[in-house]
Amino acid sequence: MGQKxxxxxxLDEMTPAERKRIFEDSIVWDLDxxxxxxxxxxxxKVEKRIAENRRQAVGLTKSRRxxxxxxxxxxxxxxxxxxxxxxxxxxxxxxxxxxxLIAIVxxxxxxxxxxxxxxx
Numbered sequence: 471m472g473q474k475x476x477x478x479x480x481l482d483e484m485t486p487a488e489r490k491r492i493f494e495d496s497i498v499w500d501l502d503x504x505x506x507x508x509x510x511x512x513x514x515k516v517e518k519r520i521a522e523n524r525r526q527a528v529g530l531t532k533s534r535r536x537x538x539x540x541x542x543x544x545x546x547x548x549x550x551x552x553x554x555x556x557x558x559x560x561x562x563x564x565x566x567x568x569x570x571l572i573a574i575v576x577x578x579x580x581x582x583x584x585x586x587x588x589x590x
Contacts, residue, residue, distance in 0.1 A: 535582035537575050
């Protein structure tokens with residue numbers, strides 16, 4: 471037989487210490503004591519998530535490129551934006567790196583093959 475199911479009215483009549491004891495007594499600390507159907511449901515969810523992540527990883531590795539900003543890029547960025555924000559709230563070099571650059575690099579990595587060719 472399973473654990474007692476407490477009603478809200480029963481819980482309201484208890485002291486906080488009694489409610490805490492009931493809560494702590496209901497925790498299953500050993501996986502061997504957990505209900506089999508709960509373990510199986512959790513296992514199915516985890517296996518599904520692993521499969522989805524593997525499919526996504528395979529999709530990324532096919533067309534995703536490694537993109538890195540060069541030292542020259544950062545030097546130019548520091549020269550153009552500087553260490554401090556501008557008087558009208560223009561971003562600093564740090565602002566750009568922490569808020570914009572990550573998304574830009576990710577976009578380049580994901581969409582590399584769709585970028586226009588360099589014209590020299």
